[in-house]
Amino acid sequence: MPVNLAAPDPASLLPVPGVRLGVASAGIKKPGRRDLTLIELAPGSRVAGVFTQNRFCAAPVAVCREHLARGDIRALVINTGNANAGTGEEGLGRARQTCSAVARLFAIDAAQVLPFSTGVILEPLPIDKILPALPAAHADLAAERWSDAAAAIMTTDIVAKGASRQLRIAGKTVTVTGIAKGSGMIHPNMATMLGFVATDAAIAPALMQRMVSEVADLSFNCVTVDGDTSTNDSFVLIATGQAASPEIADAGPDYSALKAALAEVAIELAQAMARDGEGATKFMTIAVEGGRDRAECKQIAYAIARSPLVKTAFFASDPNLGRILAAIGYAGVQDLDVNALKVWLGDVLVAEAGGRAAGYSEAAAAAVMKEAEITVRVSLDRGDARATVWTCDFSYDYVKINAEYRT
Structure with a gap:
């Protein structure tokens, strides 16, 4: 629904x-x-x-x-x-x-x-x-x-x-x-x-x-x-x-x-x-800030938002957050300093200094993942630009709806 x-x-x-x-x-x-x-x-x-x-x-x-x-x-x-x-x-x-x-x-x-x-x-x-x-x-x-x-x-x-x-x-x-x-x-x-x-x-x-x-x-x-x-x-x-x-x-x-x-x-x-995305069970806001320009912020936000691995993890309420880091890394911003960026899942700081945040709690992240509306926030720490993208998760119903689309 x-x-x-x-x-x-x-x-x-x-x-x-x-x-x-x-x-x-x-x-x-x-x-x-x-x-x-x-x-x-x-x-x-x-x-x-x-x-x-x-x-x-x-x-x-x-x-x-x-x-x-x-x-x-x-x-x-x-x-x-x-x-x-x-x-x-x-x-x-x-x-x-x-x-x-x-x-x-x-x-x-x-x-x-x-x-x-x-x-x-x-x-x-x-x-x-x-x-x-x-x-x-x-x-x-x-x-x-x-x-x-x-x-x-x-x-x-x-x-x-x-x-x-x-x-x-x-x-x-x-x-x-x-x-x-x-x-x-x-x-x-x-x-x-x-x-x-x-x-x-x-x-x-x-x-x-x-x-x-x-x-x-x-x-x-x-x-x-x-x-x-x-x-x-x-x-x-x-x-x-x-x-x-x-x-x-x-x-x-x-x-x-x-x-x-x-x-x-x-x-x-x-x-x-x-x-109302096909089969959606979660609504996600991907907010990227601290970029040199809006284009690179949007580029990273879209890489996260359209990743099937990220979307299926959200459907499962699984804080498999390495998938988000991977999407940031392959977004195509060539000179991105991954050691400078930070990533939050809701209010939970999950990544900083190139790895897992020191105070990260799997239980806290899992609690956020169970919510119907979730925000992923990324700080690039290289400028003042920002961009926001909205997306949804991938569920079993997405495959079913599209497999049966013509029937």
Whole structure:
């Protein structure tokens, strides 16, 4: 079961003026399951995104990049149950057919539609199921459908993921609401499996890409479940400009305030993916400090977080802490002085001066390992930089879920 994670109360996911969502059942993988989502954006909305760096990127990712380059996005369409990845020219054609069908419903151009898919790779997108279900999703459009959409975009997720915040900008209330899905194949080097965060703030077009990239780096770029980067990773930021606050035109205080709120939502969603990692029983925070720069701190944190040996030790509640030291050592920081670093498991100092800490207690470490939420802290003692990564353990169920994924 997910680690200290429950689905959000639908009432807690605040409507964002200028955004309507609708869901429907296309029966893509399972009959009767709501697996198709439409998102309508008000005219004048601005959209930016970051996508997978996997060279085998999915057809919808390629189409999204093309359409975003043209601008003026008015609708998003999301299906689960099929990734439309590894499908070649036919996959591109089917993604574009889907955009054209959505465009007809909204009386807009196909290039104003962004398509997203998630699910099984190397299988044709079943447009014979998707296209007939689009009118039902369109008829379902409403501003309050965030919770329904969060559930409709799930694949192996157990719990729907959503979050909202409000803040004041220039004396006006601004809303931020986001949803995401992801439970396995999570080790992005840009974003999550699928994430959508919207605000009614007005952001200058020149700042949109900077904002989404910076928010992704603070959140979805800091989570790993299994070390695999998906072919379909997409994180999209929507700014409708419907709030009464003035347009954010530079990287001043208003930009920083909005970025902080967006990052809070995105971090909550990213952590939820680790808490809901396939088969997860433990949620782990890997905090590395005292580095020369954030990049090397993150490099070491990820080496620990994605190590199968570390993750299985945590599942077993076994303080086999040599596995953490080994991961630090092979992380690739060539001039790291291992004699200078310290490692804590919770509040227990476990390693210093190149070996086991003098006051280390196996019983104290074992007690920490039994907890559902555990922090590993590493001090490099070579600078002021720091980075945090969130992950989960590997259980028997992870193997079972992925062994049976297509069935």
